[in-house]
Amino acid sequence: MKTISGTYCAVGRLEDFPPQLGRVVQVEGRELAVFRTSDGQIYAVENRHPHPKGGPLAEGIVSGHILFDPLYDWKIDLETGLVQAPDTGQVSTYPVKLDNGTVLVAI
Numbered sequence: 001m002k003t004i005s006g007t008y009c010a011v012g013r014l015e016d017f018p019p020q021l022g023r024v025v026q027v028e029g030r031e032l033a034v035f036r037t038s039d040g041q042i043y044a045v046e047n048r049h050p051h052p053k054g055g056p057l058a059e060g061i062v063s064g065h066i067l068f069d070p071l072y073d074w075k076i077d078l079e080t081g082l083v084q085a086p087d088t089g090q091v092s093t094y095p096v097k098l099d100n101g102t103v104l105v106a107i
Helices: none
Strands: 008-013 022-027 030-036 042-046 061-063 066-068 075-077 096-099 102-106
Touching: 008 022, 008 030, 030 102, 042 096
Parallel strands: none
Antiparallel strands: 008 102, 022 030, 030 042, 061 066, 066 075, 096 102
């Protein structure tokens, strides 16, 4: 698993992240895509598609903890960052926690 962790930074309030949709946030010079699942879990991944042609991940739609990418029809596990078969690849994931309704991402 390729997880980046370190100091937690506030990226917004829980209500700023609509369920099943992505939102782009900038944290210490990094562009992240933050997703809130229908069960209230929050995930943060690097906002860069692992496909050779690249592209943003924040435009994807979430079902469960899987991100469905509209550009290349890839499925990415938000917990591990792994692209699901038959495709291959991985995106960096970042630990997320909530503190009194504030979403914090570790960088």
